Amino acid sequence: MIFKFFNSSKSVERRYRKYIGKPVVLSDGKVIGTVDGIKLSKKDLKPISVMVRMGDGNVKEFNVNDVGAVFMPDKVVFQRLNDEYAGLVGMLRNEVASIKERLRDIMDKLNKLSDLLLQGGIKEDLYKDIRERLEKERVKWIRQCNEKINSINDIIYELDRKISNAERRKSELMIKQVVGDLSEDEKNEIASIEGLLNELRKTRSELLALRMELEKECY
Numbered sequence: 001m002i003f004k005f006f007n008s009s010k011s012v013e014r015r016y017r018k019y020i021g022k023p024v025v026l027s028d029g030k031v032i033g034t035v036d037g038i039k040l041s042k043k044d045l046k047p048i049s050v051m052v053r054m055g056d057g058n059v060k061e062f063n064v065n066d067v068g069a070v071f072m073p074d075k076v077v078f079q080r081l082n083d084e085y086a087g088l089v090g091m092l093r094n095e096v097a098s099i100k101e102r103l104r105d106i107m108d109k110l111n112k113l114s115d116l117l118l119q120g121g122i123k124e125d126l127y128k129d130i131r132e133r134l135e136k137e138r139v140k141w142i143r144q145c146n147e148k149i150n151s152i153n154d155i156i157y158e159l160d161r162k163i164s165n166a167e168r169r170k171s172e173l174m175i176k177q178v179v180g181d182l183s184e185d186e187k188n189e190i191a192s193i194e195g196l197l198n199e200l201r202k203t204r205s206e207l208l209a210l211r212m213e214l215e216k217e218c219y
Contacts, residue, residue, distance in 0.1 A: 012045045016071075023075045024052045027196055028165045033060075035076055050076060068196065070189045077189065079196045085159075085203045089210075092152065096210050099145050103217050106138045145218040152211045159204045166193050166200070 019035045026032060036059050037051035050062050050069055062069070068079035110131065117127045170193045176182045177190070 012040065016040070016047060019071065019076060024050065025075055025077055027077065027079050027169070027193065028162050032078070047071070072189075079189070079193060080199060085155075085199075088155070089203060089206050092148070092207070092210055095148060096213055099141060099148060100213065100217050102141050103138065103145065106134055106141065110134050110138075142218055145214050149211055149214050149218065152207050152214075156204060156207050156211075159200055159207070163197060163200050163204070166197050169193060170197070 016038045019038060022035050023031045024033050024035060033052040033054040035050060036053040038047050039049045039051075039061075040046065041048050047064050047069070049064055050067075051059050052062060053059050062078065066080070070077040070079060113122070113127060113130055113134070116122045117124065122130075170190060173182065173186055173190050173193070176186065
């Protein structure tokens with residue numbers, strides 16, 4: 001196993017070498033792997049990235065600031081490893097726009113078809129045939145709309161669980177702070193949890209807005 005360091009002092013090296021093999025966990029307690037190595041800054045010898053041996057055996061490097069890494073005595077906690085949500089919200093936003101566009105297009109065609117019938121520009125049997133096909137298409141897209149709402153609800157439920165866990169951990173730390181039993185790492189953890197909560201709540205608000213957009217189209 002290679003322990004990757006820049007030019008560091010022996011004391012700092014010994015401190016971070018102890019983390020090799022220790023678990024790397026997310027804010028909700030989920031273990032994503034073990035520490036395989038830590039890179040230190042040449043300037044101030046602070047950790048700048050953590051190499052994590054993932055569950056599949058591959059080693060992945062994470063920037064300390066990007067993930068809000070907190071070095072606890074027996075583990076490393078990643079407080080902001082939720083990049084998945086940024087990509088997911090973007091994908092959902094595109095899907096919602098596509099569903100809205102398709103449903104509105106079908107309704108526009110149905111309205112024009114009705115106008116055409118009233119103006120005598122189309123025979124009733126042809127009108128009924130085209131309308132039936134458009135209605136079937138509309139039902140299909142409404143079904144997709146409802147399925148997407150359910151998917152968004154599932155993600156919101158997951159976010160609520162993570163927010164609840166983070167708030168619980170923050171409360172535990174705040175109690176320790178009141179009684180004066182808070183370590184320096186735990187002080188840093190409080191700041192990281194606050195950042196995580198802000199990101200999770202922002203993502204939740206974005207998902208609620210997307211769900212509302214779909215509900216207006218579906219119902």
